[in-house]
Amino acid sequence: MSEALYPIAIDVNGVTRTGHVTARTSLVDWLREHQNLTGTHIGCEHGICGACSVMLDGAPVRSCLMYAVQADGHRVTTVEGLTQPDGQLSILQDSFCEAHGLQCGYCTPGMLIAAQALLDANPRPTEDEIRDAIGGNLCRCTGYQQIVEAIALAAERIAGATR
Amino acid sequence: MKSPPFEYARAASVEEACALLSQHGDDAKVIAGGQSLVPMMAFRLLRPAWLIDINEIAALKFVAPQADAVRMGACTRQCDIQRDDALAASVPLLRQALAHVGHVQTRNRGTAGGSLVHADPSAELPLVAQILEARMTLRTKSGTRTLAAADFFEDAMTTSVAHDECLTDIAWPVWRDRKTGSAFTEISRRHGDFAIVAAAAQVAVDDDGTCTRAAFGVGGVAPIPTAFPALAQRLVGTHLEKETLREVAHDAAATLEPGTDTHASADYRRHLAGVLITRVLQSAYDDARSVR
Amino acid sequence: MSAPQASPYGFRYIGAKRRTKEHPRFVTGRGRYAADIALPGLKHVALVASPHASAKILAIHTDAARAMPGVHYVLTGDEFCAATDSLQIGVDAPKVTRWSLAHDRVRYAGEWVAAVVADSRALAEDAAELVEVEYEPLPHVTEAEQAMTDAVLVHPAHGSNVILHRNFVWGPVEDQFAKAEHQLSFRATWNRNATVPIETFAVAAQWHPGTEMLDVWASIQMPKYPDQTAKALRLPGNAVRVHYDVDVGGSYGVKRGIKHTVLVGYLAKRLGFPVRLIEDRLENMRGGDMHGPDRTFDMTAAFDGDGTIRALKIRAIDNVGAYAGRAPFQLGKPVSAICGPYRIGAVGYEPVSVMSNKTPQEAVRGFGQAPTNFALERTMDRVAQFLNMDRIALRQKNMIRNDEFPYTIPSGSTYDSGDYHAVLDKALAAIDYPALVTRRDAARKAGKLAGIGISTCLEPSGGNSAFEPLLNPKNETTTWMDSCLVRIDLSGAITGIMGTSSAGQGHETLVSTVVGEILEREPSTIRVIHADSLQALPSNSPVGSRMAIMLGGAAAGAARQIKETLLTIAAHNFECAKEDLEYRDGNVNLKGVPSKAMSWDQLVEIAHRKIHAMPPGVEPGLQAKFVWEVPTGGGLPTADGRIQIYPCYAFECHIVYVEIDPDTAAPEIKQYVCGHDCGVMINPDIVHGMTYGGIAHGIGAAFYEHFTYDDNGQLTSGTFMDYLIPSALEIPPVKIVDHCTPSPLTTFGQKGSGEAGYLGAPAGVANAVNDALAPLGVEVNTLPMSHLAIWETIEKAKRKA
DSSP states (O other), X not given: OOOOEEEEEXXXXXXXXXXXXXXXXXXXXXXXXXXXXXXXXXXXXXSSSOTTEEXXXXXXXXXXXXXXXXXXXXXXXXXXXXXXXXXXOOHHHHHHHHTTOOSSOSSHHHHHHHHHHHHHHOSSOOHHHHHHHTTTOOOSSSTTHHHHHHHHHHHHHHHHHHO | OOOOOOEEEEOSSHHHHHHHXXXXXXXXXXXXXXXXXXXXXXXXXOOOSEEEEOTTOGGGOOEEEOSSEEEEETTOBHHHHHHOHHHHHHSHHHHHHHTTSSOHHXXXXXXXXXXXXXOOTTOHHHHHHXXXXXXXXXXXXXXXXXXXXXXXXXXXXXXXXXXXXXEEEEEEEOOOOSSEEEEEEEEOSXXXXXXXXXXXXXXXXXXXXXXXXXXXXXXXXXXSOEEOHHHHHTTTTSOOOHHHHHHHHHHHHHTOOOOOOSSOOHHHHHHXXXXXXXXXXXXXXXXXXXOO | OOOOSSOTTSOSSTTSOOOOSSHHHHHTTOOOBGGGOOOTTOEEEEEEEOSSSSEEEEEEEOHHHHHSTTEEEEXXXXXXXXXXXXXXXXXXXTTOOOOSSOBSEEOSTTOEEEEEEESSHHHHHHHHHHOEEEEEEOOOOOSHHHHTTTSSOSSGGGSSSEEEEOOEEESSHHHHHHHOSEEEEEEEEEOSOOOOOSSOOEEEEEEETTTTEEEEEEOOOOTTHHHHHHHHTTXXXXXXXXXXXXXXXXXXXXXXXXXXXXXXXXXHHHHSSOEEEEOOHHIIIIISOOBOOOEEEEEEEEEOTTSOEEEEEEEEEEEEESSOTTGGGGGTGGGGGTTTTBOOOEEEEEEEEEEOSSOOBOOOTTTTHHHHHHHHHHHHHHHHHXXXXXXXXXXXXXXXXXXXXXXXXXXXXXXXXXXXXXXHHHHHHXXXXXXXXXXXXXXXXXXXXXXXXXXXXXXXXXXXXXXHHHHOTTOOOOOOEEEEEEEEOTTSOEEEEEOSOBXXXXXXXXXXXXXXXXHTOOGGGOEEEEOOTTTSOOOOOSOXXXXXXXXXXXXXHHHHHHHHHHHHHHHHHHTSOGGGEEEXXXXXXXXXXXXXXXXXXXXXXXXXXXXXXXXXXXXXXXXXXXXXXXXTOOOOOOTTSOOOOOSEEEEEEEEEEEEXXXXXXXXXXXXXXXXXXXXXXXXXXXXXXHHHHHHHHHHIIIIIOOOOBOTTSOBSOOSTTTSOOOOTTTSOOOEEEEEOOOOTTSSSSBOOOTTTTTTXXXXXXXXXXXHHHGGGTOOOOEESOOHHHHHHHHHHHHHHO
């Protein structure tokens, strides 16, 4: 009695990736195990910690709470997709390095996704807005302070770059 | 915490969703945002043989103002509701409630209908539905019916939605009184958590500040969110004076028999209910008075 | 809070702002965590856990599970416990044996009873549900004081639930109590919580029959891990190879997954293919055995009217759960700072370690110091309250002065250096204390409950395990070395090799900065790698805030040897004495004759390729190892239980301002300043980062985190819905102000700081809440201070009135 397999085609970081999955394969498991994109992490599998955050059609979602079949035909962005095509770090990624906005790195991909989505929608966030944007991403290493500083730095640098 | 096995169908239309629900009956569950459903599957507390995905049905994602209400598709995303300024003007409690719902990621997938059907006793949207007496339209293969909120919510995590029914839209009543104000507040352990106690109120006043209409309720204190239409009537004709408010809040709290859990005792919940009712009524009243 | 651009200490690299070497892989999603490692043919484990807090196992029926397609094996305790040795116990309690799977009986709800191996984790979970276990429930006990009556025994063979009970008397305790003008007693309770990393424990193992070698990749932070794994599996130590180049997603003490590892190692060897267990969050919270201190402290202070604290009596009861684990020793480490930063001449300490039918504890950040500091600081505030004395003045009076170091405390540890008063002053200035008092008083006038909390606490650093012989005389472990190997290859590139794993502490950055400092070469060009356990020099892991001291010291020692070798080679080639030479940026020249120079490249080439130009007796190539013991530790305790534990003492002063809504009891931290002195900071961003993180852990312990149990012995906060980890919306902005009293014992004056923030934050927050409640005449001495707990305390005040 083996499980049915469903064909899927998902745009991941600009490249359409296809496969066959069981219905119960979560989006995060599909990304990690089937697509070898291990940058997205699992912390709780019940929708609280945010380590699994990816962008679905540009908006951050918890990929542990979606099945891969549900993402069929949609556009997913993972942390691997934030790096520029030539391998250079994005301003946001580089700002995390500059401000030491990470330690063990486990929550970092989810934080970057949440932060990137914030800056895409709100290029001049206040500290409160930054904290609200990452409110669904738990971190146990940093106490959030340097993460908030990193995002604020990124906003400042992006504003400078686009002026 | 991998989900138990199930089969998946992506409905392209409401008709298809209803046909599938009719076909699979008890064995099927609708999946919308999945923010409440999928954790239950991860904990293996739910094991539907079929998940019917309604996320791709465009006909379920809309916000349509009407004469006395705003009709909203069941799959309208919470983030879209939050961002909708026209909606914030006509049904202000929605934006106010959603500020307390989960986090960005939750609201990017969560839907209006999903939260209502999940019917968590502390959830914010069911509380708003009760206070405003929202109307839920359910559809089956054979027809539709519309339920008032009070008939929709039956018990904790339980609604009167039948196994072969799909919630298609919600009508949120709009108060046409010019000077209408509203407020939503809750106490939770952390931001975005389910409320220990939530309270919401909507008040309309005339030009000299006399209350002409009121509605309020609390969540987290009973199996279903509790509105107090009779007590709200006592506010009509008053200026929501301190003593009036105190009595109404006290009488409302006195009717409650909340539960006890890790986070709060029954006594604490009852106490919070009284405090928060007073606060939201005062806030809603002040908000109404401030309308030009 | 940004670090200065140049080193404030006058070093070239040490103390300057520097990006870490670890950043680039993590921000691009290229970390290599245990769950990321692909092994061909890998199979997956899911656990069957006991639903009962205490029960006999009558039978386990595995046929249905084994018959499921995709299932390879179902392992139970019968086979496993016969084929492997008990995990190490540590304390003198040989009958309190422990295996990864229960055998005959279960002792806590969540204890692992069977392991299913299948083609996927999902299938393994499906099959786990088909395993039928017949239990005969037994009485259970979860409360420590009830467990101490021994009415219900967790390990009947041990004869008691108490696995450790000592009574230390250091200094003239009774005499001081007799002389003191006043006494007060109270109980401080630190409820069970832990540092719960976002990554659960994961381990993969592969057995190679051809070479008889077990390869292990794990999310590990644990001394003696390969050795204990080998021992339990009845393998020689050199048959286990642990790969330390696995990134660990946070540990903060708890990831000592020896039980997971022995299980997976056994399965890999038994089944002939690689096997992996990634705990899911449910397994982790209930059965991962990574809970933390669960303590009551009965505190009695003897003091005079002028505020002099003469003596303390401390009775600490810790509920360790169903097996010993490291928890008993977690009562011992605080002996190293048992009187805090204060001049208290006599201390009585009675640690009691009690078993119960709860999940076992593991080592948690600070190893018991955070709860102990909480109890000490509540004591200080209560003494101040009793005497109607200012809490700051009381601390200033009793704190050891900067001219009293090195200072030996009654329990035998010597504090190396410090200037507690200066740090306190800096923190007070940073928060503008007078303005803060005004703010608090104004808030009170406006009807809020508002309070300022102060805590002044020590962070003993430079971990060894001197508390082991203290608490278990049969355990004479006194060696706690660490090491580093530095080599320069033929191309002139520098590599530093460390022999343990890292979990975000920035060790690669630490080593490259230190080596770069000594060799005067740019740290970004220095590669740091993690050797596996067979290649590694001995290490005792990053525990007890030790790596800045121990790994930093080892890296410096190895680099110094290399520098000496370079000078020796140059001296030989210039036919002069080493004293006649100058070393600059890796190049060497004759003093006063800059033209007579040998470059780095030339020296490297001689070392690697020109033996004819090498001084006799000097090893060819350029590599040096440095292995050393924790300074000052290494002795055994005296007969009356005095012992030098950790060498270096960092200090922190927390000032916290809290407002509480008197009607809803909801607390909010409005201002937070931390004064911190850990000597020389090798990388300020890293130090600050861990301090901010420690404070967040501390706020979690103070307000939110609690492993709660019901009357049936069930863990009722076993998911992230009920075990509340604070988010960026709960943790306020924090300002850190630094001070530096270098340690005389370390290479650059650095002290450890991996546990910073956590050790003083719960105390500071608790004192703030108590200050807020003081006008009502009530107090809270139990953590966490949930909304409910605060409300019930406020209600108590109303009833009193």
